[in-house]
Amino acid sequence: MHRPDIDSERVIRIERDILAKNNDAARQNRARLAATGTLALNLMSSPGSGKTTLLVRAIEDLKAKFPISVIEGDQQTENDAERIRATGARAVQINTGKGCHLEAGMVGAALDDIKAEPGGLLFIENVGNLVCPAGFDLGEAHKVVVLSVTEGEDKPLKYPDMFAVADLLLLNKADLLPHLKFDVGKCLAAALTVNPHLQTLVVSAETGEGMAAFYAWIEARASLSRAAAVAQA
Numbered sequence: 017m018h019r020p021d022i023d024s025e026r027v028i029r030i031e032r033d034i035l036a037k038n039n040d041a042a043r044q045n046r047a048r049l050a051a052t053g054t055l056a057l058n059l060m061s062s063p064g065s066g067k068t069t070l071l072v073r074a075i076e077d078l079k080a081k082f083p084i085s086v087i088e089g090d091q092q093t094e095n096d097a098e099r100i101r102a103t104g105a106r107a108v109q110i111n112t113g114k115g116c117h118l119e120a121g122m123v124g125a126a127l128d129d130i131k132a133e134p135g136g137l138l139f140i141e142n143v144g145n146l147v148c149p150a151g152f153d154l155g156e157a158h159k160v161v162v163l164s165v166t167e168g169e170d171k172p173l174k175y176p177d178m179f180a181v182a183d184l185l186l187l188n189k190a191d192l193l194p195h196l197k198f199d200v201g202k203c204l205a206a207a208l209t210v211n212p213h214l215q216t217l218v219v220s221a222e223t224g225e226g227m228a229a230f231y232a233w234i235e236a237r238a239s240l241s242r243a244a245a246v247a248q249a
C-alpha cells in the first residue's frame with residue numbers, strides 16, 4: 017500500500033481484514049488436507065532460486081511412493097505447471113496477475129480442481145518473492161524457503177520474515193559453490209540468527225546432491241500426516 021490518499025489507520029484496517037479472511041480460508045484448507053492425510057508444503061523463494069527444478073526432481077524421485085499434486089503460483093504463464101505435468105504429476109497453475117503472493121482462497125479453489133488422492137503430497141510453489149508470501153498462511157503443514165548460493169549469504173538478515181516463518185531452508189545450487197565466493201556456514205548462521213528452529217539442508221536440484229535428506233524429511237512428515245488422518249477417521 018503506497019497510496020498517499022489513504023490514511024494509515026485505514027490501511028491497517030484493510031490489511032487486518034485481508035489477513036483475517038486469509039486465515040479463515042487457510043483453516044479450511046488445513047482441515048481438508050488433514051482429512052485426506054495429505055502433506056502440504058509451501059515452497060517460497062526469490063524468482064529463479066530453483067523451486068520448480070527442485071520439484072521436478074523430487075517428483076521424479078518420489079512419485080513411485082506417493083500420489084503427488086502441485087499448485088503453481090506465478091504472476092503470468094502456465095510454464096511451471098507444464099514443467100510439472102511433464103513428470104506425470106497433476107498441476108494446477110494460478111496466475112496472480114498484479115498479485116505478488118498466493119492467498120489461501122486461491123489454494124482452496126485449486127484444491128477443488130486437484131481432488132488430491134489420500135495419503136499424498138501437495139507441493140505449493142508460491143510466487144517468486146522473498147517478502148510478502150511469508151505473511152500468508154495457505155493451510156500448509158510446513159513452509160519451505162529455498163535460497164540459492166548465487167543470491168548472497170546475507171539474504172536471511174535482509175529478508176528475515178521469510179526465514180523466521182519457515183521450518184526448512186533448502187540452500188540450492190550447491191553445484192555452483194566452486195565458482196563463487198559464498199560462505200555456506202556464514203549463510204546458515206545468518207538464517208539461524210533469524211530463526212534458531214530452522215532446519216537446513218544444502219542441495220543441488222541440478223546434480224541431486226543432498227536431495228536424499230530432503231526426501232527423508234518429507235517421508236517422515238508424510239507418514240505423520242497419514243497416521244493422523246487414520247486416527248481422525
Ligand SMILES: Nc1nc2c(ncn2[C@@H]2O[C@H](COP(=O)(O)OP(=O)(O)OP(=O)(O)O)[C@@H](O)[C@H]2O)c(=O)[nH]1
Pocket residue numbers: 061062063064065066067068069070090096143144145188189190191192219220221222223
Ligand atoms: N546450477 C544450478 N542451476 C539450477 C539449480 N536449480 C535450478 N537451477 C537453474 O536456475 C534457473 C531457475 O530455476 P527455476 O526452477 O525455474 O526457479 P524458480 O524458483 O522455480 O523460479 P520462479 O518460478 O520464476 O520463481 C533455471 O535456469 C534452472 O536450471 C541448481 O541446483 N544448480
Ligand SMILES: [Mg+2]
Pocket residue numbers: 067068069096141
Ligand atoms: Mg518456478
Ligand SMILES: [Zn+2]
Pocket residue numbers: 115116117148149
Ligand atoms: Zn504480495
